[in-house]
Amino acid sequence: MKSITLVNPRNHTIIQAQLADTFFTKLRGLMFRKEIHPNSGLILSENSESILNTSIHMLFMNFDISAIWINKDWLIVDKRLAKKWRLAYIPSVPALHVLELHASQIENFSIGDKLEIQID
Secondary structure, rough: EEEEEEEEEOOOOOEEEEEEEOHHHHHHHHOOOOOOOOOOEEEEEEEEEEEEOEOOOOOOOOOOOOEEEEEOOOEEEEEEOOOOOOEOOOOOOEEEEEEEHHHHHHOOOOOOOEEEEEEE
């Protein structure tokens, strides 16, 4: 998987994320992992903006996460604190990416924030 550095210029939050852009890497996501580092994440990336394709489930998850939905312009369009073992979380508007982060990161991202990216 590719590594991506995400920066939220509003508050200088920096996240090191892995890009999941294949069927199998998106299917696995963070399932079965024991933990996630507070400054790392996983980006589930689709081919086009969608509500349905960027919906996530939390089955087989061992921890809660911050779910951040991002559009094609890297603008945050929705966010939720996703609880483990819940059936589904659906964005309120179409998104191209879902950024899955440590639950403690939820307050560092707001709807309307535009993220800066660097592909490592």
